[in-house]
Amino acid sequence: MxxxxxxxxxxxxxxxxxxxxxxxxxxxxxxxxxxxxxxxxxxxxxxxxxxxxxxxxxxxxxxxxxxxxxxxxxxxxxxxxxxxxxxxxxxxxxxxxxxxxxxxxxxxxxxxxxxxxxxxxxxxxxxNEHLSVTLIKQLVGPGQADAGQQSIELNDREIEVLKLVCQEYSNQEIADKIFLSVRTVEGYRARLFEKTGSKNLVGLVIFAIKRGIISV
Structure with missing residues (x-):
């Protein structure tokens, strides 16, 4: 390269x-x-x-x-x-x-x-991860996902967890909202990072905005 x-x-x-x-x-x-x-x-x-x-x-x-x-x-x-x-x-x-x-x-x-x-x-x-979700939404407009993002498929539960993660709910709060164990939510969160290639919350929010999963 x-x-x-x-x-x-x-x-x-x-x-x-x-x-x-x-x-x-x-x-x-x-x-x-x-x-x-x-x-x-x-x-x-x-x-x-x-x-x-x-x-x-x-x-x-x-x-x-x-x-x-x-x-x-x-x-x-x-x-x-x-x-x-x-x-x-x-x-x-x-x-x-x-x-x-x-x-x-x-x-x-x-x-x-x-x-x-x-x-x-x-x-x-x-x-970087210090930016607030609100600020990220101001900076990143909705648009076409890049080629790598287009091949990423999320199931309904992963999308549900992603939406709540982007609202900055904790694992415990997400678990309470969708009636799962905290460990299961942690597993979904880890899978989302792995699937999207994100290293922090900022990356997940940007992915969700560009895919139209959350609105700006």
Whole structure:
């Protein structure tokens, strides 16, 4: 498999260097662009095309939101993964509306950064488990499931459990509602993660929205 070509746009050199060191340890990635602001990044896109851009939100000359909007309009195949120190809904929603495909806090562990890049490249989106279900529904509109999702078949009971999981009910609450044991509900939840390839609640909610199982 060919490596994922990456670009980093961030005005803090120390952070860029730390991020580069993390990425260089992974053979699956190839850093092709490094920029200190959006204007510099866009200038380099004329000769090099990354698959994924790690984009700081606050930068001089041209900030992350302006740059993301430009890329979303002119470079449809490039995925933008927003980087920020802020975990506030407004920043997340604004970046997603500008065209970002995911959002990552700058203090994320190296393992999460690597996972986020791979996920946004392969699945087209990445949100961590700290996002609320309400916010996910704002960010992910209903639409066609991807090819992998189309082959996933859920039975009626699995769909019933999935709907309740997406409403953030606990295993005990779900068990009480549909008259099953907690252990049986845990089994259904584990099966849902396995079938959908989701690693956390966010993934299950996104799957359910895209398949039309829950409404936005």
């Amino acid at each position: 060919k490596p994922i070509n990456l670009a980093i746009a961030d005005d803090h050199k120390i952070f860029r260097n730390g991020l580069k060191a993390t990425l260089e340890d992974c053979a699956d990635f190839n850093l092709v662009i490094e920029a200190s602001n959006g204007k510099e990044l866009i200038g380099q896109l004329a000769t090099r095309t990354p698959d994924v851009i790690l984009m700081d939100i606050k930068m001089p000359e041209m900030d992350g939101m302006q740059t993301t909007a430009h890329i979303h309009q002119n470079f449809k195949d490039i995925k933008v993964l927003a980087l920020s120190m802020h975990n506030e809904d407004k920043y997340i929603v604004d970046m997603m509306k500008a065209g970002a495909s995911g959002y990552l806090l700058k203090n994320a562990e190296p393992e999460e950064i690597i996972e986020a890049i791979s996920t946004v490249y392969n699945k087209g989106f990445y949100f």
